[in-house]
Amino acid sequence: MATTTLEQSVGQIVTEYPMAVSVFLSYGIDFYCRGDTPLAEALKDTDISVDEIIDEIEKAEIAEGEKYAKKRQIDTKNLNELVDYIENTYHKYLKRWLPEISQYLKVVRTVHGNHHQELYEIYDNFIRLKEELTDHLKKEEDQIFPLIKEIEEKKSLDNKEIALVLKEIEDRHEKTRDLLMLNKMLSKSWEIPDGVCTSYAYVYKLLADLEANTAEHIHVENNLLHPKVRDKLS
Ligand SMILES: [Fe+2]
Ligand SMILES: [Fe+2]
Structure with a gap:
């Protein structure tokens, strides 16, 4: 997730990394009705840092990501x-x-x-x-x-x-x-x-x-x- 930045929206992150769904839900981050929210803003009310959440998403992607290869193509x-x-x-x-x-x-x-x-x-x-x-x-x-x-x-x-x-x-x-x-x-x-x-x-x-x-x-x-x-x- 080298390209993920604080300005990237939570909706964009989910489109690119489908495993972010479960990670965001576990922290109560609304990526669906508030998909335009930049990652940094979405994390304001949580006790997790950007580095920690990116790390969690990366781990989930490595563990389960292959299963979601199809979902990654929906953008096209x-x-x-x-x-x-x-x-x-x-x-x-x-x-x-x-x-x-x-x-x-x-x-x-x-x-x-x-x-x-x-x-x-x-x-x-x-x-x-x-x-x-x-x-x-x-x-x-x-x-x-x-x-x-x-x-x-x-x-x-x-x-x-x-x-x-x-x-x-x-x-x-x-x-x-x-x-x-x-x-x-x-x-x-x-x-x-x-x-x-x-x-x-x-x-x-x-x-x-x-x-x-x-x-x-x-x-x-x-x-x-x-x-x-x-x-x-x-
Ligand atoms: Fe529908
Ligand atoms: Fe609908």
């Missing part, structure tokens, strides 16, 4: 390819896992809710998140993505309308981020309490995976797809 995709990649990767993941997490979380809340009251709030927030994401995916797939796919061919598009639509999507990403953060806080960063069953541990692992996958999903849309659309229109 055109609009059509990027939209297909988002649908086949992140939307597919949510359609597969949201119903399953919902079922598991309901069971865990019923069994452990008496001793772990926070599970009630976590479940309610999750249901709001599930509804928001389900509606969001539908809107992107039915309206936004077909529009983006037309941009490469069409000459006369309503640029103002597209700019508004992108802004609306980004506002909804913030809503998703807020619900994810709320549950992360309530669960003390997915810390598994002593003496609970394996289902409890499993559902927290699923929720942690959901957080990482959704953060990366929003990053790809906010920091790669939307800027590419704006470039085409300008």
Whole structure:
């Protein structure tokens, strides 16, 4: 990571080094809705130094980086390819896992809710998140993505309308981020309490995976797809 500088944005770092996702999430660094933030500024509220975080990302890249070689190529995709990649990767993941997490979380809340009251709030927030994401995916797939796919061919598009639509999507990403953060806080960063069953541990692992996958999903849309659309229109 010799080229990483204090001025480089956290979004750019994740695009270049996909393993930075887990490192940034562990320090509460928002690289997805606040992808433009320079690394130095993002670290202000943490107790980690630039050298330490770069070292952690490098270690993660060495350990797991090869598996993520494909993700490193997403920056070179055109609009059509990027939209297909988002649908086949992140939307597919949510359609597969949201119903399953919902079922598991309901069971865990019923069994452990008496001793772990926070599970009630976590479940309610999750249901709001599930509804928001389900509606969001539908809107992107039915309206936004077909529009983006037309941009490469069409000459006369309503640029103002597209700019508004992108802004609306980004506002909804913030809503998703807020619900994810709320549950992360309530669960003390997915810390598994002593003496609970394996289902409890499993559902927290699923929720942690959901957080990482959704953060990366929003990053790809906010920091790669939307800027590419704006470039085409300008
Ligand atoms: Fe999406
Ligand atoms: Fe989205």
